Amino acid sequence: MVDAFYRENYPIVYGYLLSLCGDAAQAEELTAETFCRAVEKIGRYDPRYRPSTWLCTIGRNLFYNECRRKQHMTELEAAEHLRVPSAELVYLEKETVAEIWEILKTYSAEHRQVFIMRLEGMPFQQISLALDRSENWARVTYFRIKNKILQEMEGKL
Numbered sequence: 001m002v003d004a005f006y007r008e009n010y011p012i013v014y015g016y017l018l019s020l021c022g023d024a025a026q027a028e029e030l031t032a033e034t035f036c037r038a039v040e041k042i043g044r045y046d047p048r049y050r051p052s053t054w055l056c057t058i059g060r061n062l063f064y065n066e067c068r069r070k071q072h073m074t075e076l077e078a079a080e081h082l083r084v085p086s087a088e089l090v091y092l093e094k095e096t097v098a099e100i101w102e103i104l105k106t107y108s109a110e111h112r113q114v115f116i117m118r119l120e121g122m123p124f125q126q127i128s129l130a131l132d133r134s135e136n137w138a139r140v141t142y143f144r145i146k147n148k149i150l151q152e153m154e155g156k157l
Contacts, residue, residue, distance in 0.1 A: 005051065008051075010035075012052040013130075015120060016117070017030045017031055017059045020060065021063060030063055031059065034058045038054070056131075104149070114145065115142060115146070124138045124139050
């Protein structure tokens with residue numbers, strides 16, 4: 001039962017944490033710590049909510065705690081090196097990728113997360129679970145951001 005719980009929720013939690021930190025090794029560590037904390041705090045779990053939402057909340061808190069310990073937040077504004085590889089981005093030229101990241105900096109952290117998670121190939125359903133939003137919200141947010149980026153890039157041509 002624990003194994004099935006882990007297998008079912010691991011991709012959602014790992015994908016969410018990867019979108020936050022942009023580092024696969026750090027996301028792995030945070031995901032492992034998330035599940036350890038969940039086992040310790042299982043009594044606090046409210047079954048009205050999906051386990052993945054609860055786990056992503058634990059993971060997000062762990063990530064922010066780690067950032068506070070390091071005295072900086074590892075968000076897109078502070079991490080120029082952050083490049084989450086995806087099939088879509090691999091084929092874009094470096095200048096285009098840099099331009100997209102510059103445009104993304106103007107969006108809220110939550111909106112950047114939606115865009116990055118989707119580029120990683122995460123389904124809208126998992127994005128909605130990870131961010132505790134509706135699937136429709138995730139779809140609309142992604143398409144609005146994508147369209148705004150395209151419009152801004154066309155305006156610079």
